Amino acid sequence: MSAVANTARAERPVTIGTVRSSNSGRLSWLVPTIYIVLLMLPIYWLVNMSFKTNTEITGVFSLWPEAPTLRNYEVIFSDPSWYMGYVNSIIYVVLNTVISITAALPAAYAFSRYRFLGDKHMFFWLLTNRMAPPAVFALPFFQLYSSLGLIDTHIAVAIAHCLFNVPLAVWILEGFISGVPREIDETAYIDGYSFPKFFVKIFMPLIASGIGVAAFFCFMFSWVELLIARTLTTTDAKPITAIMTRTVSAAGMDWGVLAAAGALTIIPGALVIYFVRNYIAKGFALGRV
Amino acid sequence: MNKTWNNKAWFMVLPVFLLVAISAIIPLMTVVNYSVQDTFGNNEFFWNGTDWFVDTLTSERFHAALVRNLSFSLIILAIEIPLGIGISLTIPKKGWGVSVCLVLMALPLLIPWNVVGTIWQVFGRVDIGLLGHTLAALGLDYNYVQDPIDAWATVVAMDVWHWTSLVALLCYAGLSAIPDAYYQAAKIDGASRWAVFRYIQLPKMKRVLTIAVLLRFMDSFMIYTEPFVVTGGGPGNSTTFLSIDLVKMAIGQFDLGPAAAMSIIYFLIILLLSWIFYTVMTNSEGAN
Amino acid sequence: MARITLDHIAHSYKANPQKPTDYALREVHHVWNDGGAYALLGPSGCGKTTLLNIISGLLTPSKGRLLFGDKDVTRLPTEARNIAQVFQFPVIYDTMTVHDNLAFPLRNRGIPESEVERAVKETAEMIGLTAMLKKRAKGLTADEKQKISLGRGVVRSDVNAILFDEPLTVIDPHMKWMLRSQLKHLHKRVGHTMIYVTHDQTEALSFADKVVVMYEGEVVQIGTPADLFEKPKHTFVGYFIGSPGMNVLPAKVAGDKASVGEHEIALRAPYAELSGKTELGIRPEFVKLVHGNDGVPVKVSAVEDIGRYRIVRTRLGAHEVNAVLPEGTPVPAEPRAVFDTSRLNVYLDSHLVEARQ
Numbered sequence: 001m002s003a004v005a006n007t008a009r010a011e012r013p014v015t016i017g018t019v020r021s022s023n024s025g026r027l028s029w030l031v032p033t034i035y036i037v038l039l040m041l042p043i044y045w046l047v048n049m050s051f052k053t054n055t056e057i058t059g060v061f062s063l064w065p066e067a068p069t070l071r072n073y074e075v076i077f078s079d080p081s082w083y084m085g086y087v088n089s090i091i092y093v094v095l096n097t098v099i100s101i102t103a104a105l106p107a108a109y110a111f112s113r114y115r116f117l118g119d120k121h122m123f124f125w126l127l128t129n130r131m132a133p134p135a136v137f138a139l140p141f142f143q144l145y146s147s148l149g150l151i152d153t154h155i156a157v158a159i160a161h162c163l164f165n166v167p168l169a170v171w172i173l174e175g176f177i178s179g180v181p182r183e184i185d186e187t188a189y190i191d192g193y194s195f196p197k198f199f200v201k202i203f204m205p206l207i208a209s210g211i212g213v214a215a216f217f218c219f220m221f222s223w224v225e226l227l228i229a230r231t232l233t234t235t236d237a238k239p240i241t242a243i244m245t246r247t248v249s250a251a252g253m254d255w256g257v258l259a260a261a262g263a264l265t266i267i268p269g270a271l272v273i274y275f276v277r278n279y280i281a282k283g284f285a286l287g288r289v
Numbered sequence: 290m291n292k293t294w295n296n297k298a299w300f301m302v303l304p305v306f307l308l309v310a311i312s313a314i315i316p317l318m319t320v321v322n323y324s325v326q327d328t329f330g331n332n333e334f335f336w337n338g339t340d341w342f343v344d345t346l347t348s349e350r351f352h353a354a355l356v357r358n359l360s361f362s363l364i365i366l367a368i369e370i371p372l373g374i375g376i377s378l379t380i381p382k383k384g385w386g387v388s389v390c391l392v393l394m395a396l397p398l399l400i401p402w403n404v405v406g407t408i409w410q411v412f413g414r415v416d417i418g419l420l421g422h423t424l425a426a427l428g429l430d431y432n433y434v435q436d437p438i439d440a441w442a443t444v445v446a447m448d449v450w451h452w453t454s455l456v457a458l459l460c461y462a463g464l465s466a467i468p469d470a471y472y473q474a475a476k477i478d479g480a481s482r483w484a485v486f487r488y489i490q491l492p493k494m495k496r497v498l499t500i501a502v503l504l505r506f507m508d509s510f511m512i513y514t515e516p517f518v519v520t521g522g523g524p525g526n527s528t529t530f531l532s533i534d535l536v537k538m539a540i541g542q543f544d545l546g547p548a549a550a551m552s553i554i555y556f557l558i559i560l561l562l563s564w565i566f567y568t569v570m571t572n573s574e575g576a577n
Numbered sequence: 578m579a580r581i582t583l584d585h586i587a588h589s590y591k592a593n594p595q596k597p598t599d600y601a602l603r604e605v606h607h608v609w610n611d612g613g614a615y616a617l618l619g620p621s622g623c624g625k626t627t628l629l630n631i632i633s634g635l636l637t638p639s640k641g642r643l644l645f646g647d648k649d650v651t652r653l654p655t656e657a658r659n660i661a662q663v664f665q666f667p668v669i670y671d672t673m674t675v676h677d678n679l680a681f682p683l684r685n686r687g688i689p690e691s692e693v694e695r696a697v698k699e700t701a702e703m704i705g706l707t708a709m710l711k712k713r714a715k716g717l718t719a720d721e722k723q724k725i726s727l728g729r730g731v732v733r734s735d736v737n738a739i740l741f742d743e744p745l746t747v748i749d750p751h752m753k754w755m756l757r758s759q760l761k762h763l764h765k766r767v768g769h770t771m772i773y774v775t776h777d778q779t780e781a782l783s784f785a786d787k788v789v790v791m792y793e794g795e796v797v798q799i800g801t802p803a804d805l806f807e808k809p810k811h812t813f814v815g816y817f818i819g820s821p822g823m824n825v826l827p828a829k830v831a832g833d834k835a836s837v838g839e840h841e842i843a844l845r846a847p848y849a850e851l852s853g854k855t856e857l858g859i860r861p862e863f864v865k866l867v868h869g870n871d872g873v874p875v876k877v878s879a880v881e882d883i884g885r886y887r888i889v890r891t892r893l894g895a896h897e898v899n900a901v902l903p904e905g906t907p908v909p910a911e912p913r914a915v916f917d918t919s920r921l922n923v924y925l926d927s928h929l930v931e932a933r934q
Contacts, residue, residue, distance in 0.1 A: 028379055028381070029379075029381070029386070030379075031375070031376060031379040032376065032379050032380055032381070032386075032390050032394075035376050035394070036390070036393045036394065038450070039393065039394065039396065039397060039450065039454070040393065040396075041412075041419065042408045042409060042412040042419075042420075042450065043396070043397075043400075043408065045408070045411065045412050045418065045419045046407070046408050046411060046412075049411065049417075057417050058416065058417060061417070061422055063419075099308070102304075103304040103305045103308050104305060106301035106302075106304065107301055107302045107304065107305040107306075109301060110298035110299075110301035110302050111302070113292060113293070113298070114292055114293055114294070114295040114298035115292045115293065115294045115295070116294065116295055116296045116297075116298040116299055116302075117296055117299070119298075122302065122306070126305070126309060128560060129309055129312075129313050130507070131507050131511075131556075131559050131560060131563055132313065132556060132559075133510075133511040133513075133531075133532055133535075133552075133555060133556065133559065134511065134513065134532075135511070135513050135531075135532035135533075135535045135536050135552075135555075136320065136535065136552035136553075136555060136556055137312075137316050138536065138539070138540065139320075139539045139540060139545070139548065140315075140316030140317070140319040140320050141312075141316055143319060144311075144315055144316055144319065159308070159311065159312060160312055162308045162309065162312055163309060163312035163313055166305055166308055166309050167309065170305060220398065220399055223399065223401060224398075224399070224400065224401045224402050225401075225402070226401060226402055226403045226514045227513055227514060227536070231540075240401075241401045241402075241403050241404065244403060244404070244407065255411070255417065258407060258411075259411065262404045262407050262408060265400065265401050265404045266396070266399070266400050266404070268399075269396070269398075269399025269400060270392075270396060270399065272399065273392050273395045273396065273399055274392055277388050277391055277392050277395075278388075468666065468668075470664040470665070470666065470668050471668050473633070473635065473655065473662065473664070473668075474662065474664065474668040474726070474729075476654070476655045476656040477633075477655060477656065477660060477661055477662055477682075477730075478681050478682040478685055478729060479656060479682055479685035479686050480681070480685050481685065484681075484685065488670045488672060488673065488681075489670065492670075492671045492672045493671075
């Protein structure tokens with residue numbers, strides 16, 4: 001095989017390579033399948049347990065409930081101190097998501113479109129809060145909200161979670177907003193829109209998927225957090241996650257109810273993922289998590 | 290992009306600034322305040338200088354927890370990053386499999402962290418858990434409640450179970466941003482599967498990988514809830530990470546001064562290490 | 578290098594094509610010479626990319642066979658076809674130097690390093706990248722990156738064909754011209770079979786020995802640039818090539834006379850009886866505007882001055898007739914259009930018909 005510079009145009013032999021056979025195509029589904037099965041096993045075990053009686057859980061080792069029972073779920077749905085935990089969690093998670101997105105939208109727009117005094121420092125400072133260990137803030141939060149008289153309210157948890165969710169929302173939204181050409185803003189001004197009207201009527205629909213992704217992550221991080229939520233609540237706003245830990249330590253080992261309570265906490269997350277599944281990859285693709 | 294200079298934009302940032310300032314600056318000031326004072330109760334505080342910082346930095350308890358944290362972060366990064374990359378390469382590119390894979394893989398990410406702990410606490414128990422029971426049935430002497438090594442293995446397995454999907458999803462997003470022409474060109478150039486990975490996929494994933502490493506490092510370094518639920522920091526102190534120790538100190542023993550000093554050092558370590566990671570990962574790009 | 582035979586190839590993206598319009602590429606049967614420079618020209622959606630993908634191996638045609646030389650490659654994957662391709666957007670290996678980019682296809686094939694060095698040096702010199710060999714490919718400009726893509730093809734002396742998929746899309750206008758002439762020069766030097774897909778007639782006409790004009794999934798004409806200009810085989814070719822395109826006038830043809838509305842136009846020879854939609858085609862370059870009694874009367878609607886010549890837009894009844902006048906030629910007050918009879922083509926259902934001899 002000599003290289004290059006063939007000026008002659010005589011017909012030369014045709015070179016055809018051999019085909020490398022690849023079996024990776026046929027078996028490519030195997031790895032994700034095994035991985036997903038491994039991911040699902042612990043979850044399955046929890047769900048499995050939630051349908052068993054305590055005697056079956058501790059007595060016999062069975063891969064599926066031999067005497068399926070709904071007793072564990074009945075315990076939760078008949079006792080307000082249990083089921084109000086879900087209501088409390090959902091209230092402060094939704095509150096937090098709404099507050100985070102509402103505050104982050106104009107800020108993200110400002111960061112994306114304008115330069116102003118201290119903008120870069122501000123942006124960096126916001127992001128450092130994402131790196132703050134909740135353990136560091138638990139105690140000061142408790143004191144702060146005590147002095148404000150907000151302990152054991154939903155709003156306290158919602159605002160406390162803003163510490164890590166607002167920077168995240170600003171970061172995600174800034175990425176999406178930068179993807180919208182500036183000309184659109186300018187055209188709208190020329191058409192005589194006031195800024196708030198332009199923002200709500202024209203701009204927000206344009207970045208709807210960005211808002212969806214940001215809301216998803218706010219929901220996620222507020223929903224999974226325990227330490228701060230537990231510290232700031234005592235009874236009235238206590239999240240389900242905190243109720244679970246209390247029950248584990250106090251009520252001995254009611255494994256069935258614990259499993260049922262745990263299984264129920266997976267449902268809201270699963271629903272949220274299902275609804276935003278098409279946006280997840282997009283939001284990740286922006287590299288803004 | 291050429292942005293226009295406009296200081297009025299500050300008004301748009303103000304709500305965010307106030308929200309985060311309330312949640313960050315005031316508590317941080319409290320922490321700093323405690324860190325330089327001592328108390329004998331009755332809300333009487335007096336100046337203690339930098340003693341708490343010196344105490345913390347020289348305390349063996351702190352060193353041990355720091356080493357545990359660093360080892361934990363390194364172990365889970367060493368497992369989750371390559372595994373996540375590997376899995377992302379096998380997620381289908383189109384068809385119904387995409388949604389199924391994405392939804393199922395993302396599921397562990399949306400489970401409250403203490404429930405993740407509970408799931409593994411149950412899963413790993415020798416008497417009632419599938420994992421513990423199976424390992425025992427295989428004749429392995431596994432008990433995460435008593436054996437520090439087993440406890441570590443359980444906590445690491447739990448973290449890998451919990452977070453590898455995040456790395457995989459991030460990488461998957463990076464991969465789907467590669468135009469088909471690159472793969473076509475690689476075929477034409479006779480590139481092997483490895484060469485495609487090394488020279489096309491890996492370079493294009495660099496940005497998302499930086500984010501994945503940073504996020505996983507920060508979050509694993511702050512880990513609290515999951516190991517606390519599973520092992521409570523034990524057996525002994527073998528899984529007592531910085532966060533667990535800190536909460537024990539602040540809320541359990543109410544040693545506010547030392548806890549505050551430790552908080553600040555802890556926070557600074559995360560900032561410093563994150564900054565180093567970030568600089569190294571972004572600079573290696575320019576250096577080659 | 579190879580002769581490429583498109584043996585009754587057709588392709589449909591539908592699983593079960595019924596009517597001709599189901600085909601993205603209607604049946605083509607043609608042999609392309611070894612070492613030729615071919616351009617696939619047509620508007621977007623005309624099937625040129627489909628045809629290119631069939632040649633590159635990205636698609637397997639629904640019908641027909643593809644031969645490189647005498648070997649049937651219809652079902653071979655891209656990597657086994659030994660071709661090279663330059664894509665619309667530059668594809669380079671970011672992390673490698675220019676040198677390693679060029680060496681990549683050779684190293685992958687296990688060619689001894691001394692041979693690789695020689696080939697890379699020679700290629701770099703040919704495409705004018707010698708000075709940049711040590712640079713990282715990432716920081717280069719778009720046109721330099723496209724040259725690297727081209728270089729990765731040229732560096733292998735034995736490729737059967739080099740394919741170009743609108744390679745100048747992202748190149749600055751002033752660089753386009755340079756790259757085009759360099760490419761033409763390179764083709765003369767290396768003599769590979771080259772296939773160039775574009776929707777830009779200037780690119781196609783300046784690059785190719787033979788232009789393959791495609792329209793609605795059909796190859797409507799394959800010919801030299803001169804053929805396409807003088808004897809467009811399809812009204813689309815006449816209209817698509819040239820600026821402005823060929824005038825097409827609906828007409829009735831009887832013997833050696835054609836009539837457009839009430840006006841009669843002489844043809845160069847008698848035609849057989851034609852049933853269907855008949856049209857006359859005449860290039861604006863062959864329309865003269867005169868004063869007097871010759872030709873047919875037209876009304877001038879606009880005059881565009883393009884520098885070296887003027888385009889005069891006129892109307893003959895309801896139909897538009899464009900004429901190209903050399904600079905300085907006056908437009909008569911009551912103009913009549915005279916068509917150069919030897920350049921007047923007759924079309925039946927859009928396809929050229931020859932006169933009876």
